[in-house]
Amino acid sequence: MTGRIRRGSLDVVLEPGETALEGLLRGGAEVPSSCRAGACQACMLRAVSGDPGSVAQQGLSPALREQGWFLPCMSRPTGELVIEEGPPPAIGAAIVDVAEIGRAIVRVRLEPDEELSYRPGQYVQLIQGEHVRAYSLASSPADGRTLELHVRVHSLGRMSRWLAAAAPGARVGLRGPAGSCFYTEGRPDQPLLLVGTGAGLAPLRAIVRDARRRGHTGPIALVHGACDPTGFYLVDELKSMADETGNFRYVRCAMSGEPSDGVEIGDLTAVTLRLFPCLKGWRIFLCGSPDRVNALKKQCFLRGAGLKDISADAFLTARMPPPPLRRGPAPPGG
Amino acid sequence: MTSLYDELGGAVAIDAAVDIFYRKVMADELLAPFFDDVDMERQAAKQKAFLTMVTGGPAHYTGRDMRRAHAHLVAEGIDDTHFDAVVGHLAGTLKELGVSDDKIARVGALAESVRNDVLGRTPAV
Missing domain, CATH: 3.10.20.30 (Beta-grasp domain)
Structure with missing residues (x-):
């Protein structure tokens, strides 16, 4: 033909x-x-x-x-x-509930008008009035139709403050999913390292759960970075995941504060490389602020991880993802 | 004569070589500053194109392309020492992949043929 x-x-x-x-x-x-x-x-x-x-x-x-x-x-x-030509059309969604789950971080649950097909760790664009922002999905289609986002509430953030105050039933537009920071099958015994700052925990949590659901058998390590120990959230949930198999390691890293059980103090990149000095053969997921993500990406590569084994989402702006390699990396916002 | 590109195993082998080569270049203190702010995927794609070219594979680059692509680096001061360092890492990469010395020399000769273009010089007549 x-x-x-x-x-x-x-x-x-x-x-x-x-x-x-x-x-x-x-x-x-x-x-x-x-x-x-x-x-x-x-x-x-x-x-x-x-x-x-x-x-x-x-x-x-x-x-x-x-x-x-x-x-x-x-x-x-x-x-x-x-x-594909141009961005996909937007669909409507309704706010289910909004809950504070960390310091200046709210969990927003959304019910899309039609079921969204996505991979845990990808992100969507939320459209509210004239504002568009990208948020990573902390949920999985396996959990049902409801989508979960972790939104950092910025003091001047138009979308984030609107979301934090939104009543159940409030309507938003939704476009996506997009992004290539998600688990891919084929190497179930490969060690996984996930490192994220702030609300970058949302996609990483989704990826860890997805990997386990898909039968991943290799070790999984999650490092969550924050300015100080009050910036951590979902601590109990992640700790309990560590208890289940012994194959999951959860590390918190704060730039300042007192070290305690499970909390390292220091620069996120330095601490990560100290704990994981050799990354040859590892699969790496990085989410969070661009400076952290870019520094980690380079160091993980130098420590032996293959470039195609490193998925990075730098939380930057609210544009739709351009095709990779043509106009720069896809930038979801936290 | 078959190209080294085909002898190595074509695009699949070049993909394996790119990571090794790029890691060597980035770990080199002389070269690293020129790679500080680049998009790593984009850069790796360029490295792949370069490796494809110097192994005699199907990369349709001309001297003018090489000249244009490196003009901003020439302005930042790259010279023969940088070029030599890159060619050294290229040889090291191929050695690591088990390529014989005579084949590495063939690749070196191909790389040499773009030296003047990369460094923005008028070729000697």
């Missing part, structure tokens, strides 16, 4: 031997490209249906492959391939 590419209003039937990239360009699509040999990844796009072919996904991380990202310069589809 002949390959056919659809993207928005564009509909191109491929000529024999033509790649998806060549077809898109011939059809008038604007797709940046450079090497056209599957190396530079400048042309990466996301397929929402159809098979781009395994060669077109060579070298991409499992999380990107799972979401349909591929390199059109290497793709010669034999059937119809539908490529």
Whole structure:
């Protein structure tokens, strides 16, 4: 069968031997490209249906492959391939309840109008009036339809203060999911290290629970960083998870304060590397403030973790995620 | 002659080499400052393109591409010592992957062919 590419209003039937990239360009699509040999990844796009072919996904991380990202310069589809164009449409959701679960951190539970298909650890955009912010999901579809977010309440934050004060039943718009910081199956015995600051705990908690639900057998270590010991939350829940198997290690790290059982004092990166000096073969998840996440990412890589084994979500702004490698990393906000 | 790229095992082998090579470059104090603020995935993709090129694989880069891509680094002062250091890490990476010395020398010659472009110099005639 002949390959056919659809993207928005564009509909191109491929000529024999033509790649998806060549077809898109011939059809008038604007797709940046450079090497056209599957190396530079400048042309990466996301397929929402159809098979781009395994060669077109060579070298991409499992999380990107799972979401349909591929390199059109290497793709010669034999059937119809539908490529994502623009952000997905928003759906409506209602606030179920809002509860304070930590210092300046509220848990917001949301009931979406239609069931959301997502991977624990991904994030969604909340839309309220003219404001849009990204929040990571602390929940799992296995828990039911209700979504759980951990929201840091900023003193000037328009969305976070609105959420903290929202009554049950209040309506918001919801777009997503997005992000590639989630557990992927295939290596159940691989050691996992998850490090996050503040409300970056939300996706990490979701990822740990997802990994266990999917039968992960390797050791799992979670390091939560805060300015001082009053910044930790969900402590009892995480401690109780540590009790269950002995295969789960939960460490709190505060920049200042008194050390106590399970609480390390010091720089998050330094403490993490002291506790986990060799990360060769490990899978790493990093969530939180950009400076922390970027420093940790570099150090984990230098300590032996493969770049494709490091998933990082820096909590930055509220834009929809741009395609990776084209305009910078996807930035959810805490 | 088959390219070293194919002998090594093509794109799969290059993927394995990228992490080793990039880690060596980032751990090098001479080179690390130039990589401080870069997006790591984006940089790794460039390293892959570079490794593909110097092993004779299908990377369609021209001297002009190399010149343009490194112009900002030339402005920041990269010179032969930096280029030599990168080529050294390239050889070290291939050695670690069990590539023979004569093949490493072939890669070195290919890397050498872009030295003047990377450093923004007029090639000697």
